[in-house]
Every structure is written in C-alpha cells, then in structure tokens.
Amino acid sequence: MKEGYVRYGNKTTTRVMSIVTFLILVCLSCIMLLPIFVMLTTALKPAAEIFRFPPTFIPNQFVFSNFVTVFDKLNYLPYFFNSLFVSSCIVVGTIISSSLVAFGFSRYNARGKNILFMLVMSALMIPYPSVMIPQYVLFNNLRWVNTYLPLIVPTFFGSAYMIFLLRQFFSSISNELFEAARIDGCNEFKIFWRIALPLSKTALATVAIFSFMWSWDDLLSPVIYLSSMDKYTLPILLSGLTSKFRLPPWNTMMVAALYSATPCILLFIFCQRYFVEGIVTTGIKE
Amino acid sequence: MNKKEQNRNFFLFISPWIIGFLLFTLYPVVSSFYFSLTDYDATRAPNFVGLSNYIYAFQDPVFAISIKATLYYTLLSVPLGLLLSLVFAMLLNANVACKGAFRTFMYLPSMISGVSLSLLWSWIFNPQFGIANYLLSLMHVQGPLWLMDENWAVPSLIIMSLWTTGEGMVIFLAALQGIPKSLIEASVLDGANWHHRLWNVTMPMISPIFLFQLIIGLINSFQVFTQAFVMTKGGPHYATTFYVYNIYQNAFMNFKMGYASALSWMLLIAVMLVTWFIFKFTNRFVYYQGGENN
Numbered sequence: 001m002k003e004g005y006v007r008y009g010n011k012t013t014t015r016v017m018s019i020v021t022f023l024i025l026v027c028l029s030c031i032m033l034l035p036i037f038v039m040l041t042t043a044l045k046p047a048a049e050i051f052r053f054p055p056t057f058i059p060n061q062f063v064f065s066n067f068v069t070v071f072d073k074l075n076y077l078p079y080f081f082n083s084l085f086v087s088s089c090i091v092v093g094t095i096i097s098s099s100l101v102a103f104g105f106s107r108y109n110a111r112g113k114n115i116l117f118m119l120v121m122s123a124l125m126i127p128y129p130s131v132m133i134p135q136y137v138l139f140n141n142l143r144w145v146n147t148y149l150p151l152i153v154p155t156f157f158g159s160a161y162m163i164f165l166l167r168q169f170f171s172s173i174s175n176e177l178f179e180a181a182r183i184d185g186c187n188e189f190k191i192f193w194r195i196a197l198p199l200s201k202t203a204l205a206t207v208a209i210f211s212f213m214w215s216w217d218d219l220l221s222p223v224i225y226l227s228s229m230d231k232y233t234l235p236i237l238l239s240g241l242t243s244k245f246r247l248p249p250w251n252t253m254m255v256a257a258l259y260s261a262t263p264c265i266l267l268f269i270f271c272q273r274y275f276v277e278g279i280v281t282t283g284i285k286e
Numbered sequence: 287m288n289k290k291e292q293n294r295n296f297f298l299f300i301s302p303w304i305i306g307f308l309l310f311t312l313y314p315v316v317s318s319f320y321f322s323l324t325d326y327d328a329t330r331a332p333n334f335v336g337l338s339n340y341i342y343a344f345q346d347p348v349f350a351i352s353i354k355a356t357l358y359y360t361l362l363s364v365p366l367g368l369l370l371s372l373v374f375a376m377l378l379n380a381n382v383a384c385k386g387a388f389r390t391f392m393y394l395p396s397m398i399s400g401v402s403l404s405l406l407w408s409w410i411f412n413p414q415f416g417i418a419n420y421l422l423s424l425m426h427v428q429g430p431l432w433l434m435d436e437n438w439a440v441p442s443l444i445i446m447s448l449w450t451t452g453e454g455m456v457i458f459l460a461a462l463q464g465i466p467k468s469l470i471e472a473s474v475l476d477g478a479n480w481h482h483r484l485w486n487v488t489m490p491m492i493s494p495i496f497l498f499q500l501i502i503g504l505i506n507s508f509q510v511f512t513q514a515f516v517m518t519k520g521g522p523h524y525a526t527t528f529y530v531y532n533i534y535q536n537a538f539m540n541f542k543m544g545y546a547s548a549l550s551w552m553l554l555i556a557v558m559l560v561t562w563f564i565f566k567f568t569n570r571f572v573y574y575q576g577g578e579n580n
Contacts, residue, residue, distance in 0.1 A: 014381070021382045028374065029391035035449060036395060038417050039406050055420050097302045104299025108292045120303065123311050125561055127509050129530045130554040131314035133321060133537050133547050138314070140328070157306020188295050217400030219512045220530075224538055235401040239516045242408055250409050257402035265397050272390075 043067070043254040050250045063251070070255045074237065080259070083234040086148050086222075087215045093155035094162055094211040095204060101158040102166030103192050107178070117167075124160045128220065136224060150225045151218075155211070162207045169203035170196055206274040213264050234260045315554070321547035328541045339548035349549070351524045352532040358440050359528065360507040363447040368499060371454030376488075378455070379462045389459070393452035404516035407446045408433065433518050439525040443513050454499055461495040462488070490573040497572050501564055505557055529553060 037057075042050065043066055045059040070076050105117055139150040173196065181191050197204070219235040226232055238260060241253050297304075322339055324332035343349045374392055378385055398406065410416050411432035419429030430438045465488065473487050489496075511530045514520050520527040520535070527535075533553070537546035 018381050018383075021377055021380045022384075025377055025382065025384075025388045028377075029388055032392050032395050032449060032452070034417070035406055035410060036398065038410060039398070042409060051415055053415055053420070054423070055415055055417060097306070101300045101303040104296050108296035108299070109289075110293045110296035113296065116300065116304075119307065123307065125505060125557060126311060126315065127505065127530075127550075127553055127557055129509060129511075129533050130318065130550045130557075131311060133543055133550060134314035134317040135310060136537075137317075137321075137328070137543070138309075154306065154310045156302065157310065158303040163303065188298075192299075213399075219401055219515065220534070223515070224534075235512075238401040238405055239512075241405065242516065243519075250412075250415075253405055254409065257398070257405045261398040261402045264399070265394075268394075268397050 039254050039258060042251055043258055045251050047249060047251060051247075066251050066255050070252050070259070073249070073252050074241070074256055076237075076256060076259065078230070079232055079234050079237040082232060083216060083260075084263075086151055086233055087212050089148070089152040090155045090215040091208050091212050093152060094159050095207055097156050097158040098162035098207060099166050099197060099200070099204065100192070102163045103170055103196055105163065106167045106170035107196075120160050120163055124164075132221070132224065139225070145225055146227045146231060147225075148231070151215075151221055155215075159211065162211065165207060166200065166203055169200050173199055202274065205271065209267050209271055209274055213267065216260075216263060318547045319551055321544055322551050324544045326544040326547070328543050332544065335544070339545045340552075342545065343548060343552070348524060348527060348532060352527050352529045355440055355524075355526060356508060356510065356529040359444060359447075359510055360504060362441075363444045364500070364503040364507050366444070367447060367451050367454060368496070368503060370448060371451040371499075372458050372496075374451060374455040375458035375462055378459055389456070392455055395449045396452035399450065400512055401516055403446075403450075404513050407442075408517050411442050411446075433526075434522055436522050436525045439518055439522060443510075443517070443526065446513070454503075457495060457499060458492065461492040465491045493568075493572040494574055497564070497568055501561055504560055504564075508553065508557060508560075 041057065041059055044062050044064065045056070045066075046061050046063045049056060049059060049061065101120075105113065105120075135150070135154075136145075139145055142149075144150050144153075177195055177199075178191055181195055186194065217235065218233075219239060222233045222236055223239075226236065238253075238256060241256070242248055321332065323334060323336060325335050325339075326332035378389055378392075382388075410418050413419055413429065413431045413434060416432070418432065422429040432442045433439050469487055469491070470483065473483050478486065509530050510528045511534065514526045514528050514531040515534075518526040520531050529549070530553070533546050533549045536542045536549065
C-alpha cells in the first residue's frame with residue numbers, strides 16, 4: 001500500500017458499494033423530485049384532465065396557456081408586485097442594519113460586548129408568536145395596521161441570524177487594512193462603508209438571498225397585519241385559494257404556486273454558491 | 287484607538303440592534319406577560335384578572351389538543367428529518383458519480399416552501415384525484431382520506447415535511463466534509479470497520495452540528511403554522527390545531543388577546559426549557575473540538 005493512501009476494503013467491494021450507492025441515490029432523487037414533477041404536469045393539464053382517475057403522469061394535452069390565464073383568473077400580478085415590494089424593502093433594511101451591527105460586534109472592544117452578543121444569539125430562540133401580540137398592539141397604536149410598515153420597519157433594526165453571519169465574515173478581514181485606513185484619516189463609518197462592505201460582497205449577497213426568501217414565504221405576519229385585499233402579499237392570496245372555489249382549479253393553482261416559487265428557484269440556480277455558504281455558516285434553515 | 291473611543295464606536299454601530307431589541311423583543315416579551323394577566327380584547331382597556339387565563343388554559347380542551355398535535359408532529363418530523371438528512375448526506379459523501387446533480391435534486395424540493403408547498407401537497411393528498419392515493423392503488427391499497435381524516439391529518443403533514451430534508455442534508459454534508467481525512471485514515475489503519483468509524487469518528491465530529499440542528503428543528507416545529515392555515519384550517523375536528531395556530535385563532539379571530547398572551551408565554555417557556563434541557567442533557571455526548579465541555 002502506498003503511503004498516504006488508504007483503501008476502505010478491497011477493490012471489488014468498493015466498486016460494488018459505489019454502484020449500490022449510486023442506485024440508491026437515483027431512487028431517492030426520483031422520490032424527492034416526484035412532487036415537483038406532479039406540480040409541473042398538473043400546471044400543464046387542461047381543466048377536464050385534472051379530475052380524472054387514474055391521473056395521467058404526462059398530460060394528454062399540454063395547455064401552455066394556463067401559464068397566461070392565471071393572471072386573469074386570480075388577478076395574480078398585483079399581489080406578486082406587493083410581495084416583491086415588501087421583500088425588497090426587507091432585504092434593504094436587513095442588509096443595512098445587520099451589517100452595521102455586525103461590524104460593531106466584530107471590530108470594537110467594549111465592556112459588556114460578550115453579554116450583548118449572547119443576547120443577540122438568545123433572541124434567535126424567541127419564537128415570533130411569543131412577541132407578536134404586543135407588537136400588534138404597538139403597531140395598532142401607531143395606526144400602522146393594514147400598511148406594510150409593521151412588516152418592514154422591524155427589519156431596519158437588525159436580524160439576529162444575519163448579524164451572526166456577517167460578524168463571522170467581518171472578523172475574518174485582516175485588521176491591518178482597517179489600521180491603514182485609519183492612519184490615512186478615514187473615520188469609522190467610512191472604514192465600514194468603503195472597506196468592510198466592498199470586501200464582503202459574498203456575505204452580503206448571502207444575507208440578501210436569505211432575507212428575501214424568508215420574507216417572500218412569510219405568511220403569519222402579513223396575515224395578521226394586512227386586512228384589505230389590495231394590500232395582500234402572494235402567500236395570503238395563495239392561502240385563500242383552496243377555500244375560494246367549490247371545485248378548485250388545481251391546474252391554475254399549481255401555476256400560481258410555481259410562479260410564486262420562481263424567484264427562489266431562480267436565486268437558487270444562479271446563486272448556488274451563496275446558498276451553500278449561507279446555510280453552512282449559519283447552520284440555519286427556515 | 288483608546289478605550290473610550292472603542293466604547294463609543296461599538297455602541298454607535300450596534301445602536302440599531304439595541305433599539306430594535308428593546309422595542310421589538312424585550313418590551314413585547316415583558317408586556318405579553320402583563321397582557322397574559324388581563325382580559326385584553328384589543329378594543330377595551332385591559333382588566334387585571336390574575337392567573338385566570340392560565341387556569342382557563344388547563345381547562346380548555348383545545349389547549350390540550352393543540353399541545354398533543356404539536357408534540358405528535360414534532361416528535362416524529364424532527365427526528366425523522368434529522369435522520370434522513372444525515373443519511374442523505376452520508377450517501378452523497380461516499381465515493382459516487384454525479385454528486386453535484388444528486389445534491390441539486392435532493393435540495394430542489396426545499397426551494398418550494400411555505401404556501402406554495404402547502405398547495406402542492408393539498409393536491410397530492412387529494413383523496414380522489416391525488417397522486418398519493420393513485421400510487422397506493424397501484425399496489426392495491428385503498429388510500430386514506432389524508433388531510434380530511436382526523437387520524438391521518440398529522441401523519442400527512444409529517445410525510446410532507448420529509449421532502450424538505452435537503453437543507454439539513456447540505457449542512458450535514460459540509461460537516462462531513464470538514465472531518466479531517468487523517469482521522470478517518472488513522473481509524474482505518476487501526477482496523478476500524480464502518481460502524482466503528484461511524485460511532486467513534488463521524489458521529490462525535492459532527493455532534494455539535496447535530497445538536498444545533500436538533501434545537502433549531504424543535505424550535506421551528508413548535509411553531510408550525512402555515513400548513514394548518516392553508517391545508518386544514520386546524521381540522522378535521524381540531525386534529526391539526528397546532529399550538530401557534532391556536533394562538534393565532536384566539537388572538538386574531540376571537541380577539542382573546544389576554545388568553546392568547548398566556549398561551550404565547552407558555553410557548554416561550556417551553557422553548558427555553560427544551561433548549562436548556564437539550565444542552566444540559568447532551569453535554570456529555572457532544573464533542574467540541576479544541577475545548578473542554580462546559
């Protein structure tokens with residue numbers, strides 16, 4: 001046996017094992033992808049074909065127009081843009097506030113810093129339902145109910161997950177850069193703005209992607225705060241569909257669901273790197 | 287920079303978080319306790335009623351049902367999800383072709399989440415035309431009514447939750463790849479077989495990640511809401527009236543804000559207790575590299 005090379009068993013077993021693993025993975029992938037497949041094919045079926053037993057795996061007739069008629073049938077677009085507006089504001093708020101706070105935690109020493117950081121982390125554990133009622137009362141007193149403000153404004157004060165993620169990143173930037181800038185007469189905010197942020201594009205992209213996806217899917221807080229239909233976000237629209245129709249048009253609904261998952265899927269396809277990085281650094285799922 | 291400047295800059299930079307924490311976390315947590323001692327109904331001024339909201343909770347059958355449903359869901363979906371994502375990660379960590387493609391396939395279902403996912407699974411579980419009962423009928427099994435059957439509603443949601451194991455898988459995969467090759471090689475040279483390696487090398491090395499995943503999984507699962515709201519409306523016959531769904535109903539449908547505050551306080555206590563208990567109990571099983579357990 002050559003040095004530095006270890007074989008886990010003999011050659012034939014290894015090969016057999018890797019073939020078996022491969023086959024298992026093929027089966028698992030098929031099982032995991034089945035729901036998405038069902039979603040796609042249902043979205044393409046004509047109305048008559050949805051309510052047929054046995055269901056067809058491949059539609060007998062492809063109705064691509066489903067992807068257009070959804071805009072008429074569900075008045076889809078205004079809600080899409082509502083969601084887009086809310087999520088964009090949340091992304092901006094989260095990035096600005098969390099990066100400022102994370103910079104503070106990573107760059108300066110102060111008394112009580114560790115305790116404060118423990119508080120940030122413990123805020124991660126506090127369930128939203130435990131604070132939502134007083135928050136509602138607060139925003140109600142401010143006359144903010146049925147506006148987007150209760151959804152957006154809190155994000156301008158930092159998100160614990162993102163503070164954690166960005167602090168890790170800022171801490172990895174070498175201190176010499178900051179010292180050099182300081183000697184050149186940069187003030188602290190300029191150091192943050194001109195040096196720390198441009199160096200952290202990857203981490204900021206991760207924050208942007210994750211805060212977008214979480215707010216895009218959020219149902220509970222929009223349901224609580226938004227009462228007039230013209231303000232609804234996509235999740236509220238979609239959540240009402242099953243009870244809206246006597247005979248739900250599943251093909252149209254699947255198109256609607258697909259469209260609303262599209263931004264996240266696109267982000268995943270084009271920014272896979274940031275995804276993996278973000279999930280791994282924070283160890284967080286939704 | 288001297289100490290004073292450091293202090294000043296530190297607090298300047300983190301001031302957004304301090305304000306946010308006081309306004310949107312600390313104040314709500316404290317005032318939610320105050321509301322829980324009142325009969326607040328969102329319109330009239332709250333009256334102090336002592337502990338009667340808490341006493342009422344223990345007489346309220348829906349409270350008991352909601353705890354049972356939430357625990358049922360949590361105790362099955364979290365361990366199963368963890369186990370599956372770990373197994374998936376180990377399969378992908380093995381020496382196998384097309385790793386990248388498999389990783390994408392397994393992760394893709396996690397991209398469809400929230401309400402879209404709930405709509406999709408409402409359709410899959412449709413007793414007459416859904417794919418679930420069709421597949422069962424191929425095996426000559428008469429499928430249940432799924433979400434419309436009291437006994438099957440929660441299991442249906444558990445089954446559905448297993449399709450989002452992709453995220454846990456990615457995390458475990460990274461943890462597995464972070465195990466130094468030298469450790470594994472050394473154990474092989476010492477004659478360890480695969481289950482020795484699993485229990486004495488792999489598991490200890492990924493135990494901190496495992497613990498973190500467990501805690502986050504439990505906390506999230508305690509708050510399951512979307513599925514109940516979209517797919518079952520808490521039914522049939524309260525079967526999926528999960529804890530948070532019950533809070534939502536009481537606070538924003540019945541406007542029993544005082545009672546709902548009591549419920550939400552108990553949720554907070556439960557989450558903290560569970561987290562503390564897990565840390566305390568698992569301490570001796572979790573291996574932290576380069577540090578004493580404390």
